[in-house]
Amino acid sequence: xxxxxxxxxxxxxxxxxxxxxxxxxxxxxxxxxxxxxxxxxxxxxxxxxxxxxxxxxxxxxxxxxxxxxxxxxxxxxxxxxxxxxxxxxxxxxxxxxxxxxxxxxxxxxxxxxxxxxxxxxxxxxxxxxxxxxxxxxxxxxxxxxxxxxxxxxxxxxxxxxxxxxxxxxxxxxxxxxxxxxxxxxxxxxxxxxxxxxxxxxxxxxxxxxxxxxxxxxxxxxxxxxxxxxxxxxxxxxxxxxxxxxxxxxxxxxxxxxxxxxxxxxxxxxxxxxxxxxxxxxxxxxxxxxxxxxxxxxxxxxxxxxxxxxxxxxxxxxxxxxxxxxxxxxxxxxxxxxxxxxxxxxxxxxxxxxxxxxxxxxxxxxxxxxxxxxxxxxxxxxxxxxxxxxxxxxxxxxxxxxxxxxxxxxxxxxxxxxxxxxxxxxxxxxxxxxxxxxxxxxxxxxxxxxxxxxxxxxxxxxxxxxxxxxxxxxxxxxxxxxxxxxxxxxxxxxxxxxxxxxxxxxxxxxxxxxxxxxxxxxxxxxxxxxxxxxxxxxxxxxxxxxxxxxxxxxxxxxxxxxxxxxxxxxxxxxxxxxxxxxxxxxxxxxxxxxxxxxxxxxxxxxxxxxxxxxxxxxxxxxxxxxxxxxxxxxxxxxxxx
Amino acid sequence: xxxxxxxxxxxxxxxxxxxxxxxxxxxxxxxxxxxxxxxxxxxxxxxxxxxxxxxxxxxxxxxxxxxxxxxxxxxxxxxxxxxxxxxxxxxxxxxxxxxxxxxxxxxxxxxxxxxxxxxxxxxxxxxxxxxxxxxxxxxxxxxxxxxxxxxxxxxxxxxxxxxxxxxxxxxxxxxxxxxxxxxxxxxxxxxxxxxxxxxxxxxxxxxxxxxxxxxxxxxxxxxxxxxx
Numbered sequence: 001x002x003x004x005x006x007x008x009x010x011x012x013x014x015x016x017x018x019x020x021x022x023x024x025x026x027x028x029x030x031x032x033x034x035x036x037x038x039x040x041x042x043x044x045x046x047x048x049x050x051x052x053x054x055x056x057x058x059x060x061x062x063x064x065x066x067x068x069x070x071x072x073x074x075x076x077x078x079x080x081x082x083x084x085x086x087x088x089x090x091x092x093x094x095x096x097x098x099x100x101x102x103x104x105x106x107x108x109x110x111x112x113x114x115x116x117x118x119x120x121x122x123x124x125x126x127x128x129x130x131x132x133x134x135x136x137x138x139x140x141x142x143x144x145x146x147x148x149x150x151x152x153x154x155x156x157x158x159x160x161x162x163x164x165x166x167x168x169x170x171x172x173x174x175x176x177x178x179x180x181x182x183x184x185x186x187x188x189x190x191x192x193x194x195x196x197x198x199x200x201x202x203x204x205x206x207x208x209x210x211x212x213x214x215x216x217x218x219x220x221x222x223x224x225x226x227x228x229x230x231x232x233x234x235x236x237x238x239x240x241x242x243x244x245x246x247x248x249x250x251x252x253x254x255x256x257x258x259x260x261x262x263x264x265x266x267x268x269x270x271x272x273x274x275x276x277x278x279x280x281x282x283x284x285x286x287x288x289x290x291x292x293x294x295x296x297x298x299x300x301x302x303x304x305x306x307x308x309x310x311x312x313x314x315x316x317x318x319x320x321x322x323x324x325x326x327x328x329x330x331x332x333x334x335x336x337x338x339x340x341x342x343x344x345x346x347x348x349x350x351x352x353x354x355x356x357x358x359x360x361x362x363x364x365x366x367x368x369x370x371x372x373x374x375x376x377x378x379x380x381x382x383x384x385x386x387x388x389x390x391x392x393x394x395x396x397x398x399x400x401x402x403x404x405x406x407x408x409x410x411x412x413x414x415x416x417x418x419x420x421x422x423x424x425x426x427x428x429x430x431x432x433x434x435x436x437x438x439x440x441x442x443x444x445x446x447x448x449x450x451x452x453x454x455x456x457x458x459x460x461x462x463x464x465x466x467x468x469x470x471x472x473x474x475x476x477x478x479x480x481x482x483x484x485x486x487x488x489x490x491x492x493x494x495x496x497x498x499x500x501x502x503x504x505x506x507x508x509x510x511x512x513x514x515x516x517x518x519x520x521x522x523x524x525x526x527x528x529x530x531x532x533x534x535x536x537x538x539x540x541x542x543x544x545x546x547x548x549x550x551x552x553x554x555x556x557x558x559x560x561x562x563x564x565x566x567x568x569x570x571x572x573x574x575x576x577x578x579x580x581x582x583x584x585x586x587x588x589x590x591x592x593x594x595x596x597x598x599x600x601x602x603x604x605x606x607x608x609x610x611x612x613x614x615x616x617x618x619x620x621x622x623x624x625x626x627x628x629x630x631x632x633x634x635x636x637x638x639x640x
Numbered sequence: 641x642x643x644x645x646x647x648x649x650x651x652x653x654x655x656x657x658x659x660x661x662x663x664x665x666x667x668x669x670x671x672x673x674x675x676x677x678x679x680x681x682x683x684x685x686x687x688x689x690x691x692x693x694x695x696x697x698x699x700x701x702x703x704x705x706x707x708x709x710x711x712x713x714x715x716x717x718x719x720x721x722x723x724x725x726x727x728x729x730x731x732x733x734x735x736x737x738x739x740x741x742x743x744x745x746x747x748x749x750x751x752x753x754x755x756x757x758x759x760x761x762x763x764x765x766x767x768x769x770x771x772x773x774x775x776x777x778x779x780x781x782x783x784x785x786x787x788x789x790x791x792x793x794x795x796x797x798x799x800x801x802x803x804x805x806x807x808x809x810x811x812x813x814x815x816x817x818x819x820x821x822x823x824x825x826x827x828x829x830x831x832x833x834x835x836x837x838x839x840x841x842x843x844x845x846x847x848x849x850x851x852x853x854x855x856x857x858x859x860x861x862x863x864x865x866x867x868x
Contacts, residue, residue: 042737043736043737069725069729091736091738094736095735095736096735096736096737097733097735097846097849097850098735121846123846123849159868160739160860160864160868161737161739161741161857161860161861161867161868162853162857162858162859162860162861163737163853163857165856167866187867211695211852212849213701227725387863444837
């Protein structure tokens with residue numbers, strides 16, 4: 001008895017403590033929860049629940065429901081069809097528009113737990129299956145493709161009888177994209193998608209929803225690849241791009257080529273001051289005194305005389321003295337004076353000082369000189385005046401000339417104008433040497449410019465007297481033709497005239513008739529050491545008859561042979577006849593009587609009558625002069 | 641002054657005449673006799689109109705119900721709601737597809753009409769009782785009014801459809817729904833007065849869904865061309 005009692009107690013204790021020994025605790029099950037109830041076609045429905053903790057013991061679940069307006073409790077007819085923890089209500093058990101009150105109970109040995117009841121009306125828990133038989137095809141609309149998607153409602157949902165009405169929605173995206181493009185299709189079962197990317201791969205999915213219910217899951221994806229139809233368009237774009245790039249390049253190149261002219265057109269350069277003697281550097285330095293002093297022209301405006309002539313180019317009055325001494329003296333003075341004169345009245349910018357001016361020297365020299373020159377002056381004035389006006393040329397010549405007065409003329413088209421010998425003179429220089437050299441320069445310049453033009457008249461050279469200065473004269477007014485060619489067939493170098501004038505002035509009594517004063521012929525005596533051309537009026541026969549326009553019988557040094565490298569005026573004597581005044585050019589040639597050049601250096605002893613040679617003028621003729629001296633090479637004229 | 645009064649009264653009379661005319665017409669007149677110049681609507685068209693109407697009605701009722709639920713009933717699962725009973729539960733309505741399909745067209749039409757008739761008065765009263773709720777905004781009140789009007793209109797529409805069907809020979813003349821719908825009402829017509837507003841809305845939401853569904857079934861059975 002005691003034994004049995006003890007066994008019982010032990011057994012009880014074992015039973016009691018076994019769980020403690022085991023370390024486990026049993027409890028009634030936790031509360032389950034109904035997660036959802038869904039009906040796919042509004043004819044059946046399923047409910048799922050989530051069980052709570054089982055309390056360590058095997059737990060069973062049961063679903064109980066009550067229909068509306070009835071107290072009868074039913075249990076779930078099918079726990080297995082829909083899977084675990086589910087309850088499936090078939091058609092017979094499903095009533096629409098009836099409120100179900102569903103409860104799940106979890107039971108284990110220790111207890112049971114009831115879930116919260118849930119009211120379900122099947123009408124509002126419909127979630128259909130996704131649409132079926134989905135097809136996507138590519139169709140074309142006027143050359144542009146589009147997708148046509150078509151599908152069928154889920155099989156279970158009875159839309160044919162009108163029991164369920166479904167609305168559809170589809171979504172599209174490119175394979176490489178992340179976001180879908182949604183389209184609501186309504187009740188229709190087909191849909192068109194436009195604006196496709198050429199060659200793109202599209203994914204299409206469809207889903208449906210009843211009037212009041214839940215959206216179905218997305219259907220299985222349909223893949224479709226759009227054919228490449230953009231080739232045509234792309235190629236057009238490529239061509240267009242290339243073409244436009246080409247045009248752009250051409251425009252750029254054109255712009256670059258014409259950049260300067262365009263720049264000039266758009267932003268024309270501001271002309272800087274081109275004032276003679278204006279030095280920009282001085283201006284930059286800021287010394288106004290120096291600047292303006294350089295600009296100042298002495299004797300400007302002309303104060304002494306407002307004569308018309310005064311404003312014109314001054315001509316060098318070369319005075320041909322009778323006596324050598326006189327010549328020497330006078331020439332110096334004359335040259336100096338005349339140069340001074342010229343300098344004072346001429347300026348580089350005048351442009352007047354061209355060879356075509358008839359008279360080269362202004363009368364100013366005459367004014368400053370002795371009375372003896374008055375006549376000369378007058379004549380020269382007249383001459384200058386005449387020379388000025390080309391049209392009045394004839395008149396003037398008439399006034400001068402007696403008949404055979406030498407008048408400045410252009411014989412037979414040969415322009416015998418004294419080039420602007422004196423205009424290029426450096427008017428601002430005060431160096432006497434410069435003056436003289438400038439005279440040389442001027443002469444050379446004159447020679448150079450007129451060389452070419454002497455050609456046409458060359459043929460008539462014979463007509464001209466040897467007393468003529470055969471200068472290559474200025475070409476600027478070739479049309480200055482003197483009508484009276486018979487009278488003045490001599491070269492009408494202005495220098496001639498002036499030279500003769502000068503010479504005349506110094507001659508004590510040689511100068512007579514006013515008419516004679518107009519033109520005079522000079523003969524080059526010599527060039528002295530100081531580079532002065534000493535001229536001697538041409539005499540006919542053996543006498544010194546100045547001013548007479550005679551056919552020169554004596555030596556005629558009117559021809560300028562040329563200018564040599566030393567800037568020497570090379571004159572050539574022209575021997576027309578045998579007779580020559582022995583005393584004339586004794587000093588010059590030393591008795592050879594050949595045609596020779598006057599300068600101290602080269603002598604070209606060619607007895608030919610009309611040699612008209614020209615020599616290239618050296619390039620360094622332009623000294624410190626303003627650029628009027630023509631440094632162009634002279635033409636080589638053919639010898640006659 | 642007397643001249644003015646006379647003219648004003650004349651205008652008023654004319655207006656009254658017109659207004660009465662307008663109110664009596666209501667929807668687009670359907671020419672039963674197919675008079676010349678009268679636009680004859682097809683049955684399919686009629687059905688579509690009616691179905692659309694019922695869908696709208698159901699939508700409104702759904703909105704009102706959810707609003708009510710939000711404002712007045714925070715706790716959904718109350719014990720005791722099971723005892724709710726709609727006043728239209730006496731009307732036998734098919735509760736499944738098979739049942740609905742088994743029902744004859746005439747019966748189905750009758751059921752629809754019964755339902756619509758049964759809800760005319762309750763909804764009218766419901767609309768008036770809306771004014772007592774301060775929390776309800778005017779929009780909901782307008783919805784209630786619209787809802788009651790819709791029931792009225794829908795009933796007329798369904799009657800027209802039944803008439804058309806009879807004319808076309810689809811339905812037999814045995815149905816007397818046209819004569820006096822009021823006769824179909826259950827005897828206990830005052831039951832609905834005991835219902836709370838929320839229950840009323842709940843019941844009406846369900847019934848409007850029924851109406852819509854039955855109409856669709858009818859349509860797909862009779863004129864299945866479009867949308868079935």
